[in-house]
Amino acid sequence: xxxxxxxxxxxxxxxxxxxxxxxxxxxxxxxxxxxxxxxxxxxxxxxxxxxxxxxxxxxxxxxxxxxxxxxxxxxxxxxxxxxxxxxxxxxxxxxxxxxxxxxxxxxxxxxxxxxxxxxxxxxxxxxxxxxxxxxxxxxxxxxxxxxxxxxxxxxxxxxxxxxxxxxxxxxxxxxxxxxxxxxxxxxxxxxxxxxxxxxxxxxxxxxxxxxxxxxxxxxxxxxxxxxxxxxxxxxxxxxxxxxxxxxxxxxxxxxxxxxxxxxxxxxxxxxxxxxxxxxxxxxxxxxxxxxxxxxxxxxxxxxxxxxxxxxxxxxxxxxxxxxxxxxxxxxxxxxxxxxxxxxxxxxxxxxxxxxxxxxxxxxxxxxxxxxxxxxxxxxxxxxxxxxxxxxxxxxxxxxxxxxxxxxxxxxxxxxxxxxxxxxxxxxxxxxxxxxxxxxxxxxxxxxxxxxxxxxxxxxxxxxxxxxxxxxxxxxxxxxxxxxxxxxxxxxxxxxxxx
Ligand code: UN1
Numbered sequence: 060x061x062x063x064x065x066x067x068x069x070x071x072x073x074x075x076x077x078x079x080x081x082x083x084x085x086x087x088x089x090x091x092x093x094x095x096x097x098x099x100x101x102x103x104x105x106x107x108x109x110x111x112x113x114x115x116x117x118x119x120x121x122x123x124x125x126x127x128x129x130x131x132x133x134x135x136x137x138x139x140x141x142x143x144x145x146x147x148x149x150x151x152x153x154x155x156x157x158x159x160x161x162x163x164x165x166x167x168x169x170x171x172x173x174x175x176x177x178x179x180x181x182x183x184x185x186x187x188x189x190x191x192x193x194x195x196x197x198x199x200x201x202x203x204x205x206x207x208x209x210x211x212x213x214x215x216x217x218x219x220x221x222x223x224x225x226x227x228x229x230x231x232x233x234x235x236x237x238x239x240x241x242x243x244x245x246x247x248x249x250x251x252x253x254x255x256x257x258x259x260x261x262x263x264x265x266x267x268x269x270x271x272x273x274x275x276x277x278x279x280x281x282x283x284x285x286x287x288x289x290x291x292x293x294x295x296x297x298x299x300x301x302x303x304x305x306x307x308x309x310x311x312x313x314x315x316x317x318x319x320x321x322x323x324x325x326x327x328x329x330x331x332x333x334x335x336x337x338x339x340x341x342x343x344x345x346x347x348x349x350x351x352x353x354x355x356x357x358x359x360x361x362x363x364x365x366x367x368x369x370x371x372x373x374x375x376x377x378x379x380x381x382x383x384x385x386x387x388x389x390x391x392x393x394x395x396x397x398x399x400x401x402x403x404x405x406x407x408x409x410x411x412x413x414x415x416x417x418x419x420x421x422x423x424x425x426x427x428x429x430x431x432x433x434x435x436x437x438x439x440x441x442x443x444x445x446x447x448x449x450x451x452x453x454x455x456x457x458x459x460x461x462x463x464x465x466x467x468x469x470x471x472x473x474x475x476x477x478x479x480x481x482x483x484x485x486x487x488x489x490x491x492x493x494x495x496x497x498x499x500x501x502x503x504x505x506x507x508x509x510x511x512x513x514x515x516x517x518x519x520x521x522x523x524x525x526x527x528x529x530x531x532x533x534x535x536x537x538x539x540x541x542x543x544x545x546x547x548x549x550x551x552x553x554x555x556x557x
Contacts, residue, residue, distance in 0.1 A: 066261040076099050106261075113256065113258045123176050139244075140159060143162045148375050150212065151385055168217045168222075169217055196537050206282070212241035222532075231273055233264070243261065246261045285342070308516070308518075311492075314474070317348065317351065320478045326476040339446045347440060349460050362449075372419065373418070405432055411425070412426050464491075470491050472502070493513050
């Protein structure tokens with residue numbers, strides 16, 4: 060068992076409390092992955108001070124030079140992929156292929172953002188007046204608070220760290236207490252790649268105390284948060300009062316609409332992947348399935364059979380399809396939703412029990428659940444469960460299907476399966492979410508496009524790549540006018556009258 064420390068100002072340091080907690084393998088809780096620091100406010104103060112001190116030099120360090128360090132880190136991530144992937148599976152439970160996928164997403168983003176070091180472009184435009192020009196340039200904000208979840212314990216931190224650093228910000232990174240080991244491995248790589256001390260700092264802790272204190276710290280300039288809606292809303296209120304930019308990515312109740320003309324084999328695979336991949340613990344996970352009436356019974360039967368056939372287990376074993384839930388409170392919460400769904404009158408067609416026989420006894424396993432006859436208004440249809448549970452509903456036609464998909468406070472990811480080209484094309488506009496998939500599941504967004512949700516899923520500041528992605532959030536636009544005329548020139552005032 061290892062022990063990790065905070066990383067502040069280029070040093071791995073003990074928390075001021077001297078106290079540590081344990082991060083355990085959710086598939087086998089006697090396997091203690093690491094002990095991690097329980098930080099206090101003073102540790103956060105130190106980390107923010109280190110980031111502030113490092114800021115002017117990092118801001119002035121040319122972006123292509125910043126990129127060289129980030130490229131090196133990307134290469135190191137690539138070399139360490141097998142071992143990092145294993146650590147992801149061990150610490151948060153997703154199956155090996157997905158643990159490696161997490162690292163691949165991190166590698167993709169790391170290279171992409173390093174490339175942005177030579178592309179932090181602004182605009183130069185002609186001015187109204189002679190011998191005058193105007194241009195916009197991108198400048199950093201200052202010190203960023205980066206608060207990340209455990210479900211993508213390397214990829215999501217990389218989205219935020221690489222994007223904020225390439226823009227010239229420095230950062231304090233607060234990972235989830237369920238994935239501190241993965242966070243420390245990532246920071247070690249960035250340290251070894253040559254990041255100057257203080258540019259990136261790592262502070263760990265339990266619950267929301269450390270993150271909230273960090274996000275509201277007087278010397279922080281911007282916040283990026285991925286996690287629950289409740290925490291995000293609190294942080295957003297603080298950010299509004301403090302006039303800080305905040306990017307929030309906060310979950311979903313993502314739906315897949317399957318029309319009668321769809322390729323049902325393809326749709327079935329999409330549902331299984333979207334609903335039960337990562338044990339349903341993705342903000343993009345599919346949790347509502349809307350079937351056109353005429354295929355309802357046929358598809359439901361196939362879905363139940365397929366869900367029953369999924370093999371639960373330790374994600375490191377090659378035969379495992381579905382790993383454990385992250386921790387005991389998560390398992391309790393999902394089991395509570397199973398009870399609520401039944402009480403509300405939905406029909407539990409399969410799964411929904413805890414699986415603790417044989418080799419599963421030491422883990423937080425639950426059999427993937429399918430609810431039929433679900434209806435809008437039920438809590439299992441409205442609320443994010445964050446586990447392997449789907450609610451199946453029926454619709455009369457395309458129009459009703461779209462209405463049901465959009466009838467949600469969330470709007471992160473939606474999908475439609477159809478071979479009707481008109482419906483497929485119309486759905487691009489009709490589906491009300493930040494990500495829309497046509498004949499593909501709701502998960503698996505690629506990093507070269509923006510990632511963000513509508514409605515309660517996000518804040519309208521997408522992250523990741525693309526023209527409107529993370530670079531737009533982690534940099535500010537400054538406009539510069541230069542007048543070379545040597546006389547007073549007045550914009551908007553007719554020159555004849557001067
Ligand atoms: C998340 O669950 O918070 O699109 C992010 C996907 C992944 C990212 C998920 N690329 O499913």
